[in-house]
Amino acid sequence: MTMPLDLHVIWFGLIGILLTGYAVLDGFDLGVGTLHLLTGKDEHRRLMINSIGPVWDGNEVWLVTGGGALFAAFPEVYATVFSGFYPAFMLLLCMLIFRAVAIEFRSKHPGRRWRQVWDVSFSVASIGCSLLLGVAFGNVIWGVPLNAEREFVGSFLGLLNPYALLVGVTTAALFMMHGAIYVVLKTEGELHDIARGWITNTIIFFVICYGLTTMATLLYIPHMSRHMREHPVLFVLPVLTMLAVANIPREIHHGRDFLAFLSSGATMAGLMALVGIGIFPNLVLSRPNPEWSLTIYNAASSPRTLTIMLIIAAIGVPLVLAYTGSIYYIFRGKVKLDAMSY
Amino acid sequence: MDPVLLSRLQFGLTAAFHYLYPPLSIGLGVVLVLMEALSLRRRNPLYQQMTRFWVRIFGLTFALGVASGVVLEFEFGTNWASYSRFVGDVFGSALAAEGIFAFFLESGFLAILLFGWDRVSPRVHMLSTVMVALGAHFSAIWIIVADSWMQTPAGFHVVRSALRSRAEIVDFWAVVFNPSAMVRLAHTVLGAWQAAAFLVLSVSAFYLLKRRHVEFARASMKIGLILAVGASLGSLVTGDLSGRVVARYQPAKLAAMEGHFPASAPAGMYLLGWVNEAEQRVTGIGIPGMLSYLVHGDTTAPVTGLTAFSPQDRPPVQPVFQAFHAMVGIGVVLIGLSLLGAFLWWRGTLFETRWLLRIYVVAVLGPQAANQLGWFTAEVGRQPWIVYGLMRTAEGVSPAVTAGQVVASLLLFTLIYLALFVLFIYLLDQKIRHGPLADDLAVAYHRK
Numbered sequence: 001m002t003m004p005l006d007l008h009v010i011w012f013g014l015i016g017i018l019l020t021g022y023a024v025l026d027g028f029d030l031g032v033g034t035l036h037l038l039t040g041k042d043e044h045r046r047l048m049i050n051s052i053g054p055v056w057d058g059n060e061v062w063l064v065t066g067g068g069a070l071f072a073a074f075p076e077v078y079a080t081v082f083s084g085f086y087p088a089f090m091l092l093l094c095m096l097i098f099r100a101v102a103i104e105f106r107s108k109h110p111g112r113r114w115r116q117v118w119d120v121s122f123s124v125a126s127i128g129c130s131l132l133l134g135v136a137f138g139n140v141i142w143g144v145p146l147n148a149e150r151e152f153v154g155s156f157l158g159l160l161n162p163y164a165l166l167v168g169v170t171t172a173a174l175f176m177m178h179g180a181i182y183v184v185l186k187t188e189g190e191l192h193d194i195a196r197g198w199i200t201n202t203i204i205f206f207v208i209c210y211g212l213t214t215m216a217t218l219l220y221i222p223h224m225s226r227h228m229r230e231h232p233v234l235f236v237l238p239v240l241t242m243l244a245v246a247n248i249p250r251e252i253h254h255g256r257d258f259l260a261f262l263s264s265g266a267t268m269a270g271l272m273a274l275v276g277i278g279i280f281p282n283l284v285l286s287r288p289n290p291e292w293s294l295t296i297y298n299a300a301s302s303p304r305t306l307t308i309m310l311i312i313a314a315i316g317v318p319l320v321l322a323y324t325g326s327i328y329y330i331f332r333g334k335v336k337l338d339a340m341s342y
Numbered sequence: 343m344d345p346v347l348l349s350r351l352q353f354g355l356t357a358a359f360h361y362l363y364p365p366l367s368i369g370l371g372v373v374l375v376l377m378e379a380l381s382l383r384r385r386n387p388l389y390q391q392m393t394r395f396w397v398r399i400f401g402l403t404f405a406l407g408v409a410s411g412v413v414l415e416f417e418f419g420t421n422w423a424s425y426s427r428f429v430g431d432v433f434g435s436a437l438a439a440e441g442i443f444a445f446f447l448e449s450g451f452l453a454i455l456l457f458g459w460d461r462v463s464p465r466v467h468m469l470s471t472v473m474v475a476l477g478a479h480f481s482a483i484w485i486i487v488a489d490s491w492m493q494t495p496a497g498f499h500v501v502r503s504a505l506r507s508r509a510e511i512v513d514f515w516a517v518v519f520n521p522s523a524m525v526r527l528a529h530t531v532l533g534a535w536q537a538a539a540f541l542v543l544s545v546s547a548f549y550l551l552k553r554r555h556v557e558f559a560r561a562s563m564k565i566g567l568i569l570a571v572g573a574s575l576g577s578l579v580t581g582d583l584s585g586r587v588v589a590r591y592q593p594a595k596l597a598a599m600e601g602h603f604p605a606s607a608p609a610g611m612y613l614l615g616w617v618n619e620a621e622q623r624v625t626g627i628g629i630p631g632m633l634s635y636l637v638h639g640d641t642t643a644p645v646t647g648l649t650a651f652s653p654q655d656r657p658p659v660q661p662v663f664q665a666f667h668a669m670v671g672i673g674v675v676l677i678g679l680s681l682l683g684a685f686l687w688w689r690g691t692l693f694e695t696r697w698l699l700r701i702y703v704v705a706v707l708g709p710q711a712a713n714q715l716g717w718f719t720a721e722v723g724r725q726p727w728i729v730y731g732l733m734r735t736a737e738g739v740s741p742a743v744t745a746g747q748v749v750a751s752l753l754l755f756t757l758i759y760l761a762l763f764v765l766f767i768y769l770l771d772q773k774i775r776h777g778p779l780a781d782d783l784a785v786a787y788h789r790k
Contacts, residue, residue, distance in 0.1 A: 054453030057408055061449050065441030067415050072438040075430020075508075082419025082426075083740035089420050090751040093413045094758060100409035101762060104402065108769050149505065151423075152742045301431040302501075302510040309435055316442030323450040330454060330461050339781065340457055 007306040008296040011073040012280065014313060018069055020272045022062035024178075024265040029056040031179015033099065033126025034172060035198055036119060044191045045119060049103055049342050051186040051335040056103065058324060060096070072309050076150060076299035077283045084144065084152025085136060088159060092132045099125040107342040127172060134171025138164030141217070141224060141275060143287030150286075150294055163216055170209035174268065177202040177248070181261045184252075188334045196252075199260075203249055210245065217278075223285075224278035234277060241270030346736045348748040349421040352755065354721075356413050358714055359759045363407035365713055368482055368531060369538020369569070370400045371475030374455075376565055378471050382464055387783045392562055393471075394459075395778040396542070401456050402773065406766055408449075410759070415441075421748065425728050425738030431510045432498050432517055433488055440484035448477030479531065486530055490523035492729050493720070494591045500732070509732070522587045526720075529580035533716060535573035536676060536709035542566030543683070544706035545774050547699040558778050560693055567687060570680040577673055582636060588723075589637040592730060593646040594655060595723035598662040600624075600633050602647040609633035609645040612667060617660045622649070624663070657725045665722070669715035672708050679705055 029052040036048055052059075071078040082089055098121045106118035142163045145154040180198035187195065217224050228234045244266040251260035279285065283299055286292040300306065374396055381389035415437065418426045426434075454462055454470035462470070497516025498509045511517060543566040549559035588596045596602075601617040601624040602609045611633045615626020631641030638645075648656050679701065686692040693699075724730055728738040 054457045057452065058446065058449040060408075060412070061441065061445040064412060064415050064445055065438065067419075068434065068438035068441040070434075071419065071426065071430055072434030075426055075434055078419045078430060078434070079423035079426040079740070080742075082416055083421070083423035083742045086420050086740070086743045086747050087750070089416060090747075090754065093416060094754060096412050097409045097758060097762070100405060100412075101765070104405035105765060105769065108772065149741075301434065305431045305435060305511050308511065308514050309438060312435070312439050312442060316439075316446075320442060320446040323446065327450045327453050330458060338460070339779075340459060 007303055007310070008281075008300050010310065011300065011306055012276070012283070012296045014310075015066065015069055015073060016272060016276045018062060018066040020269050022059070022066055023268045023272065025059035025062055026056070027175045027268060028052070028178045028182040028261075029059055030126045030130045031175035031177065032183060033122050033179070034130060034176045035179055035183065035195075035202075036123040036126070038198065039191065039194060042115065043337075044194070045115075046107070046337060046342065047187050047191055047335055048183060049106065049122070050337060051183060053103070053335075053342050054331045055327065057100075058327065060100075069309070069313075073301055073306060074283060074294070074296070074299045075301060077294050080146065080150055080152055080294060080299075081136070081140075081284060084154070085139070085156075085159060087156045088132055088136060092129060095125040095128040095132070098122075099129065103342060130172040130175045131168040134168035135159065135164045137171065137275070138167030140284055141167065141221060141279065143285035143290075143293075146284070146286035146289070146292045146294070148292055150292060150299075163220065166209070166213055166216060170206070170213045173202065173206040173209045174264075174271075177206045178261075178264045178268070181248070181252070181257060181264055185257045185261055186335045199252055200249075203252075207245065221278075224275075227277050227280065237270060237273055237277065241267060241274065244270055343745050343749065345743065345745040345748055346739050348745055348752060349739050349743075350735065352748060352752045353417060353421060355752070355759070356410065356417060356755055358717070359755075359763070360407065360410040360414055361713060361717060362710060362763075363403045363410065364478070364481070365534035365537035365709070366403040366541060367400065367407050368475075368478045368534035369536070369573075370396060370403065370541070371471075371478045371538075372535060372569065373538055373542055373565060374400060374471050375475050376569075378468050382468055388557055388561055391778050391782040392558060394782040395558070396562075397455060398773055399541075399545075399770070401452075402766070402769055404452065406762065409762070413755070421740055421743060422728070422738045423740035423742065425733065427506065428508050428733055428738070429492075429729060431508060432495075433491060435511070435514070436484050436488035436491070436517075440481055440488075444477050444481035444484060446477075448474055448481065451477065482531055482534070483527060486527040487518050487520070487523050489720075490526050491517055491520050493526075493724055494520050494522040494587070495729055495732055496520040509729070521591050522584070525580060525583045525587055529577060529584050529716075532573045532576040532580055533709060533713045535569055536577065537713060539566045539570035539573055539680075540676070540702075540706045540709050543570060543702045544704070547702035548774065549777070550693055551696060551699050551703070555777050556693075563693070564687070567680065567683050567692075570676070571684050574673065574677040574680045578677060581670070581673065586637060589645070592724070594648065594651050595657060595662070595720075596633075596637075597646060597648045597650075598657045598659045598723055599666040599719060601659055601663045602633065602645060603649050604647040605650040606644040606646060608642050609647070611636070612663075613671075614667065615663065617663050619659055654726065657723050662719055662723045665715045665718040669712045669719060672712040672715070676705070676708050676712070679708075 032048050032052050036045060039045060067078070102118040102122035102125065106115055106122065109115070139159050142161065144152060145158070147153045177199070180195055180202045183195040184192055184199060244263050247263040248260050248267070251257070251263055281296045282293045283296060284294040374393060377389055377393045377396060380386070381393050451470040451473035454467060455474050458467060458470065495509070497511060497513040497520065499512050500507055501510050542562055546559040546563035546566060549555045550563070585596070600609055600611060601615065603622040608631050610628045610630040612624060612626045612628035615624045615628065617624050634643045634645055635641045637643070648659065682698065683692060683702070686695050686698065726734050726736070728735040
């Protein structure tokens with residue numbers, strides 16, 4: 001593998017970082033949504049929603065910005081994937097709408113029915129978003145049918161192949177685990193104790209899914225480990241990722257919830273890096289005709305645009321990190337309900 | 343059905359629905375900055391109560407704006423893949439910049455604005471309010487830049503490759519400051535300020551008519567009125583400037599706006615009219631030579647008309663004509679209402695003039711309608727081009743998407759948006775009826 005550090009590679013990495021940021025941040029609030037219905041008490045549900053209340057919107061911006069960056073840096077990918085996966089993305093958009101309004105609307109009325117409706121919307125939409133994002137990722141790894149014009153020529157049902165579904169479930173499991181740790185981190189008392197139980201179960205669920213996905217990838221998608229066979233030093237990465245996973249129950253056991261949360265975030269970063277290395281230099285693999293794949297070279301914008309975008313990122317990203325950090329710092333500690341809460 | 347028409351319908355629906363909310367966020371951002379600044383400066387708890395009440399309204403409109411806005415970020419790719427491939431090199435940067443420079447700023451500081459009252463000092467809260475308002479305006483900048491580039495493309499060249507041709511950036515600043523960008527930005531932002539100003543006027547007038555929260559309503563109304571006067575007069579000026587840019591760069595659009603058919607003849611301006619497209623004339627009342635005067639400063643100067651363009655290069659005339667005239671008509675009424683209010687305020691009888699208060703209650707619909715009609719004029723007037731003079735709308739759709747898929751998503755969005763709209767109105771009404779909280783008068787900021 002030759003890896004010249006050109007603009008295309010840099011943007012491949014930057015898109016990866018944006019998506020990792022999205023997974024680590026929105027991952028926990030999608031996870032909280034997935035776990036939302038597991039507790040029946042209104043107070044618990046309010047605590048859970050308010051634990052993500054000030055931050056979920058900012059977390060979702062990572063996805064929106066990721067979409068914008070993909071449009072600017074790799075317009076061919078943006079166009080092919082979004083139009084090719086049309087029904088899936090329309091569903092995803094509807095779920096994102098439902099999630100957003102459910103969080104906002106739920107608290108506006110005390111009625112049992114009203115809250116039930118929004119609780120279910122919030123949770124179903126969170127599960128749906130996690131699954132759909134995972135399935136989309138699974139298809140990018142697996143490969144999708146493209147023609148010589150790099151248009152998607154498959155069907156919606158074709159996207160729901162077993163491997164993509166497995167990645168979808170693994171993603172949901174990962175977000176659930178991440179969300180459970182977050183709830184433990186942000187709450188106290190009864191809900192805190194309940195959420196500890198969720199952590200154990202979700203870790204087991206995730207590890208099973210992770211194992212299955214890894215096996216399936218090694219068995220059925222040899223190209224994903226191609227670079228690693230050529231450069232054995234890259235094996236450090238899966239080892240580190242596995243250590244990060246194993247470290248989660250260890251930190252939880254010692255009551256170091258925040259370190260467990262970081263470990264879970266590191267797991268996501270590791271998995272994302274594994275996917276990135278696996279697919280490089282393709283962005284969307286064409287199957288069965290790999291010569292029609294979208295790569296970081298044939299799908300990219302002009303070097304001038306990539307440079308302009310790099311300048312924009314160099315100015316913007318430090319600012320974004322600064323105020324994201326400040327917001328998390330200001331809202332640190334256990335969540336408490338007050339008059340302005342949801 | 344025609345997939346191009348379906349995708350246009352869907353984009354129009356989702357954009358129009360979305361655009362009910364951002365004007366309120368942009369405008370209320372300014373209102374909140376004014377109120378909170380007064381609250382800090384005057385140390386009057388009334389302003390604190392006002393700020394907190396309008397923050398709650400802001401939160402609701404913001405949530406709907408976010409929920410409906412995500413769709414638009416991805417819809418270029420889903421429904422307009424060929425367009426996205428053609429313009430991504432130029433257009434994508436503006437969207438990405440909006441994410442990095444506007445959305446993060448807005449959503450981050452919104453957390454403090456909504457939930458941070460007890461967690462930060464009053465000054466930091468004020469700063470957050472300013473940042474949220476700035477973020478909303480930055481968002482407007484980038485999205486108007488992107489849209490204006492579709493109207494008056496600049497700073498690019500078209501590059502042919504083996505597979506397809508596409509537009510590539512030559513000069514980033516020429517893209518940002520494309521000929522129509524700044525004037526359209528000013529016109530759009532002023533329209534947004536009016537939307538918020540008239541919402542504040544409407545709610546305040548409602549309380550005054552009901553004789554509830556009178557102090558609160560008077561103070562709110564004054565702020566709303568100042569903003570309404572400034573923004574509605576500003577809209578007149580920027581509207582005129584915008585018209586000249588349209589005349590220069592998009593003559594077919596201008597001709598459609600006034601139903602002006604002769605290839606080159608002096609043109610008037612109608613107050614009201616009906617376009618007879620078959621006979622190529624307009625029946626209505628208007629001022630002869632007015633358009634020539636506005637564009638060229640001379641009532642006898644010729645203006646390019648629709649027949650100068652071949653039929654396949656002309657936008658639909660009747661819808662553009664009617665939308666444009668309705669927008670202008672509403673705008674003039676809004677100027678009248680704002681100036682009348684300001685005059686009565688100066689005379690000291692504003693709060694007792696109940697007939698005007700009744701008009702203010704419903705006038706909130708005016709700016710919303712005008713904003714929608716303005717976008718309709720701009721975007722339908724751009725047809726048949728998706729990028730003016732470069733790419734036709736029909737060439738921009740996604741080849742991979744079938745008409746059936748768009749029908750399904752269009753139905754889905756229609757149903758969801760109807761439901762959301764009903765819920766939004768219901769919750770807004772609840773918040774307004776509930777009124778400002780007495781508790782908010784008592785709270786002092788406390789530091790942690």
